[in-house]
Amino acid sequence: MNDAILDLAERVVGKVLELGADEVSVGVSEGSHTDITRRDGKVEQASESSTRRLGLSLLLDDKWSTHSSSDLRPEALDHFLERAVAATRFLEPDAARRLPPADLCGRGASEASLDHFDPAWKAFTPADRATLAQQLEDAVLARRDDDFISATVSASDGWGRHVQVTSHGFADATEGAWYALSAGLTLSDADGRRPEGHASYAARYRTDLPDIGRIADEAVERAQEAKGAGPIASGKYPMLLLNRVAGRILGTLSGPLSGYNLHHGQSCLAGKRGLRIGSDVLTILDDPTIPRGLASTPWDGDLMAAVPRTVVEGGVLQTYYLSTYYARKLEEQPTTGERTNWIVPPGVRSWSEIASAFPRAILVTGFLGGNHNALTGDFSFGIRGRLLEHGVPTTPLSEMNVAGNTLQIFHQLVEAADDPWTYSATVAPTLVFEDVQFSGT
Amino acid sequence: MTRDVHLAVTEHFARYGVDEALIGPALAAATAHGADHAELFFQHSESTSIGLSDRIVNRVHTSVDLGVGVRVVVGDQVGYAYTEDLTLEHVLRAARTAAEIARGSGASAPVRVAGAVEVPDFYPLSRSWGDVELSERIPLVRAWEQAAFDADARVRKVQIHLSDGESRVLVARADGRRVADLRPMTSAWVSVNVEDGGRAEHGSYNVAGRTGLELYDPGRQQRLVDLAVDRAVKALDAGSAPAGELPVVMAAGSSGILLHEAIGHGMEADFNRKGTSIFADKMGRSVAHDTVTVVDDATLPGSRGALNVDDEGNATERTVLVDHGTMASYLHDEISARHYGVAPTGSGRRQSFRHPVLPRMRATYMEAGPHDPADIIASVKHGVYCETFANGQVQIGGGDFAFYVRFGYLIEDGRLTRPIKDVNLVGNGPKVLAAIDMVGNDLVIDEGGWTCGKDGQGVPVSQGMPTVRVSKLSVGGGR
Numbered sequence: 001m002n003d004a005i006l007d008l009a010e011r012v013v014g015k016v017l018e019l020g021a022d023e024v025s026v027g028v029s030e031g032s033h034t035d036i037t038r039r040d041g042k043v044e045q046a047s048e049s050s051t052r053r054l055g056l057s058l059l060l061d062d063k064w065s066t067h068s069s070s071d072l073r074p075e076a077l078d079h080f081l082e083r084a085v086a087a088t089r090f091l092e093p094d095a096a097r098r099l100p101p102a103d104l105c106g107r108g109a110s111e112a113s114l115d116h117f118d119p120a121w122k123a124f125t126p127a128d129r130a131t132l133a134q135q136l137e138d139a140v141l142a143r144r145d146d147d148f149i150s151a152t153v154s155a156s157d158g159w160g161r162h163v164q165v166t167s168h169g170f171a172d173a174t175e176g177a178w179y180a181l182s183a184g185l186t187l188s189d190a191d192g193r194r195p196e197g198h199a200s201y202a203a204r205y206r207t208d209l210p211d212i213g214r215i216a217d218e219a220v221e222r223a224q225e226a227k228g229a230g231p232i233a234s235g236k237y238p239m240l241l242l243n244r245v246a247g248r249i250l251g252t253l254s255g256p257l258s259g260y261n262l263h264h265g266q267s268c269l270a271g272k273r274g275l276r277i278g279s280d281v282l283t284i285l286d287d288p289t290i291p292r293g294l295a296s297t298p299w300d301g302d303l304m305a306a307v308p309r310t311v312v313e314g315g316v317l318q319t320y321y322l323s324t325y326y327a328r329k330l331e332e333q334p335t336t337g338e339r340t341n342w343i344v345p346p347g348v349r350s351w352s353e354i355a356s357a358f359p360r361a362i363l364v365t366g367f368l369g370g371n372h373n374a375l376t377g378d379f380s381f382g383i384r385g386r387l388l389e390h391g392v393p394t395t396p397l398s399e400m401n402v403a404g405n406t407l408q409i410f411h412q413l414v415e416a417a418d419d420p421w422t423y424s425a426t427v428a429p430t431l432v433f434e435d436v437q438f439s440g441t
Numbered sequence: 442m443t444r445d446v447h448l449a450v451t452e453h454f455a456r457y458g459v460d461e462a463l464i465g466p467a468l469a470a471a472t473a474h475g476a477d478h479a480e481l482f483f484q485h486s487e488s489t490s491i492g493l494s495d496r497i498v499n500r501v502h503t504s505v506d507l508g509v510g511v512r513v514v515v516g517d518q519v520g521y522a523y524t525e526d527l528t529l530e531h532v533l534r535a536a537r538t539a540a541e542i543a544r545g546s547g548a549s550a551p552v553r554v555a556g557a558v559e560v561p562d563f564y565p566l567s568r569s570w571g572d573v574e575l576s577e578r579i580p581l582v583r584a585w586e587q588a589a590f591d592a593d594a595r596v597r598k599v600q601i602h603l604s605d606g607e608s609r610v611l612v613a614r615a616d617g618r619r620v621a622d623l624r625p626m627t628s629a630w631v632s633v634n635v636e637d638g639g640r641a642e643h644g645s646y647n648v649a650g651r652t653g654l655e656l657y658d659p660g661r662q663q664r665l666v667d668l669a670v671d672r673a674v675k676a677l678d679a680g681s682a683p684a685g686e687l688p689v690v691m692a693a694g695s696s697g698i699l700l701h702e703a704i705g706h707g708m709e710a711d712f713n714r715k716g717t718s719i720f721a722d723k724m725g726r727s728v729a730h731d732t733v734t735v736v737d738d739a740t741l742p743g744s745r746g747a748l749n750v751d752d753e754g755n756a757t758e759r760t761v762l763v764d765h766g767t768m769a770s771y772l773h774d775e776i777s778a779r780h781y782g783v784a785p786t787g788s789g790r791r792q793s794f795r796h797p798v799l800p801r802m803r804a805t806y807m808e809a810g811p812h813d814p815a816d817i818i819a820s821v822k823h824g825v826y827c828e829t830f831a832n833g834q835v836q837i838g839g840g841d842f843a844f845y846v847r848f849g850y851l852i853e854d855g856r857l858t859r860p861i862k863d864v865n866l867v868g869n870g871p872k873v874l875a876a877i878d879m880v881g882n883d884l885v886i887d888e889g890g891w892t893c894g895k896d897g898q899g900v901p902v903s904q905g906m907p908t909v910r911v912s913k914l915s916v917g918g919g920r
Contacts (some may be wrong), residue, residue: 028831037769039715040715042518043518043542044517044518045518045519045520045521045542045797046519046520046521046542047520047521047522047539048520048521048540049524049535050524051523051525051795052525053525056819063499064500064589064753065500065502065503066500066501066502066503067503067504068502069502069504069506070506070507070508070525070920071505071506071507071525072525076505076507079442079510080503080505083503084503086502087489087575088501088580090575090576091491091498091499091501092497092498092499093497093499094495094497094499097499103818105575138560142613145891147718149716149838150715150716150717163554186716186717187840189839191900192719192871193719193838193840193869194574194716194717194718194719194721194837194838194839194840195836195838195839196717196836196837196838196839206442209667224841229839231686231915233686234684234919239705246793247556248898257883263493264598264600264634265597265598265634265641265643266643267891272507329495337520337573356553356591361755363568368834368836368841368842368867369702369832369833369834369842369843369845369865369867370845370865370917371831371832371845371846371863371865372863373862373863375641375643376642377465378862378920379863380862380864380865380917380918380920381723381865381917382834382841382843382865382867382917386842398531398841398869398913399841399867399868399869399915400867400917401684401864401865401866401867401915401916401920402842402866402917403684403864403917403919403920404920405920413899437684437919437920438684438916438917439684439685439686439916439919440686441685441686441915
């Protein structure tokens with residue numbers, strides 16, 4: 001544990017209590033971040049930074065406030081804390097605000113089992129970063145054809161540690177590193193368009209990143225599939241939602257499941273716990289304990305131990321996301337206020353095998369804009385992808401939308417493919433839906 | 442006034458040890474290996490937000506951010522580093538890190554030529570936000586809440602946020618130029634839930650400006666509440682839009698989101714110098730009807746997109762992007778201006794000292810045209826009228842873009858009929874620009890709090906539009 005930031009957090013807790021607060025929670029984060037971006041054969045941008053920041057929540061006479069600062073000079077911090085406490089006094093009491101009971105606070109997984117810190121990160125030199133970026137660029141450029149315009153790649157990595165201390169005895173720290181690689185290229189098209197393709201990957205361990213050839217292949221494939229793209233006729237089609245973008249439609253459940261929306265009457269899933277909200281295929285697990293998981297965490301925003309929970313099982317809604325604050329408001333028991341890794345169990349068949357049964361279906365490979373109404377469940381998103389004819393990709397698609405409703409779409413989920421995407425906090429396979437409304441021409 | 446601001450900001454940073462004794466060595470370190478351009482971007486931001494829900498003013502958040510970003514430019518290559526510690530040791534370390542980009546480049550260090558630069562004042566402050574007590578903000582929020590409940594018996598819940606703050610920036614460039622700015626910002630958001638006969642909906646309205654407490658004049662306070670309630674109530678009766686390609690009429694005001702996505706991003710010069718924008722080969726060519734003139738303007742007083750000076754220390758301006766249908770200018774930062782051999786347009790912006798500069802929009806709008814808005818609606822037999830918006834996105838190279846319509850109407854036989862909501866519209870930038878065939882005489886600059894995202898950076902922007910007709914867009918309804 002870094003004594004300097006732990007000491008700082010403990011000092012601030014003591015100081016804010018001295019100033020009159022009843023309860024205090026202080027977090028201090030420090031970290032570093034490096035990025036090398038290359039374009040068309042040379043370094044376009046190299047950036048490096050180290051950072052430190054303090055966050056504070058305090059409760060005073062049932063009045064609650066939050067504050068943050070990057071100016072951690074002692075004299076500045078004292079002034080900042082005095083102003084924070086003074087500002088809190090202006091508020092009106094909200095009896096639902098307070099730290100969770102101390103016995104609910106703690107760790108769901110040890111640092112060792114979370115395995116967020118790659119020991120090799122310390123030995124990852126600027127030369128290593130430069131080499132990695134160069135290799136990725138070489139891989140992309142090796143795949144260029146006559147239609148090539150430009151390619152940009154980046155190699156990023158970082159490290160961070162966070163300590164959290166409360167006035168009721170919680171004190172803990174967590175530390176992790178991360179790596180990311182991305183590649184994008186622009187091609188020329190016959191109609192003057194310059195279609196783009198991108199591929200991005202992130203991982204906790206460098207050795208968990210895919211081979212750079214795979215990243216380059218994917219970027220090229222995405223750009224190539226965008227060439228000649230356009231809309232087809234509006235109508236209902238089977239939809240294959242590619243694994244890496246499945247989070248967009250699954251994500252329409254997140255808002256309605258939140259205590260915030262449930263409490264404020266803005267959730268289409270209010271009153272649906274224990275009821276069917278989708279087909280038998282729909283199962284979602286929330287697991288903050290996955291080793292090296294991108295959204296794994298030892299504790300949640302309330303400092304309650306982060307533990308796995310089933311969100312939806314066989315189409316039946318099992319739980320809501322209730323922080324201690326909204327649980328009190330709703331007179332419920334708290335679960336957790338934040339979603340972590342979402343796991344959708346895979347099926348047994350490949351998506352192409354599944355699609356072969358459909359004369360015409362739409363494979364959605366990306367989204368463009370769109371939004372979702374958490375209260376009504378209505379959504380409408382722009383898409384790009386391919387028309388599938390008996391499972392074979394044919395016409396490239398763009399300038400189309402998919403529209404539906406959260407309360408309906410998951411009843412149309414008929415199968416999950418066998419290809420879970422592990423480079424995201426939403427670990428889902430390609431999902432297959434029937435009778436989905438697309439708009440085009 | 443401007444000289445006062447420069448002195449005040451300079452003296453402010455001096456209290457943090459930022460003076461020529463720090464700046465000189467730091468710039469020397471930044472340019473030690475040569476550079477075409479280098480700058481230090483000091484920033485000190487303080488902000489406050491309060492929130493009301495469940496009929497109590499129960500949240501306050503304050504934030505302080507202090508630091509410096511060091512950028513070294515060689516050709517189109519950028520070295521960047523930042524630190525939140527303004528001691529000489531840490532600033533020098535950041536400068537040496539940024540300078541690595543120039544090692545072996547053979548570039549020449551800029552010549553020191555200038556001193557402090559006076560800038561215009563597009564956001565005069567009658568009173569600093571630092572002098573406004575929370576006790577003055579809370580009655581405002583309380584009044585808005587009561588007005589919302591009074592406005593309609595169907596209102597069940599009200600939530601309100603009021604945010605404000607000031608950012609002091611000092612740009613110290615290796616060519617000797619020193620530019621300071623004091624940038625206020627405030628925004629307010631009112632959200633209401635309504636219920637009627639078992640149906641429920643919500644609606645919200647927000648206002649924002651680079652200004653002080655004076656933003657909240659009686660008329661604006663009234664709109665803030667009334668339009669939030671109005672949007673929620675109208676949404677109760679709204680249904681799905683149709684699906685497919687239809688004529689679309691964009692209402693005056695926040696319809697500027699179409700310009701922002703369809704052409705604005707594509708006119709940012711970094712994409713064009715790299716050849717990755719669909720507009721890269723269209724400069725000087727006709728891209729729209731001659732009634733279409735598109736402007737990106739940093740000089741609208743008090744607007745959210747207003748800037749006295751950009752984040753590279755360059756003068757800002759009103760930039761005409763499309764002049765009567767002909768592409769006229771990109772939005773330039775230093776790098777792209779040097780690439781194209783033109784003057785910067787004052788479009789170099791960054792989210793904070795933690796981010797390098799990019800060419801960005803400020804306030805993007807279309808000049809008023811010749812048509813009566815009523816005639817534009819009357820001209821459409823079957824189409825969609827888009828009134829309020831949430832968000833948008835664009836693919837720069839392919840030109841495809843999307844924007845999300847929160848509320849609008851079906852147009853049938855030239856009249857607004859059935860209300861519609863929650864529909865995404867997609868199109869292709871150059872095609873849609875060419876498909877704008879009627880432009881109204883009713884330009885409105887939207888007063889809302891828009892934020893533009895690019896490369897992970899968010900910056901405040903404004904947008905505006907007269908009523909326009911687009912002959913064809915893909916409408917994502919049909920639920």
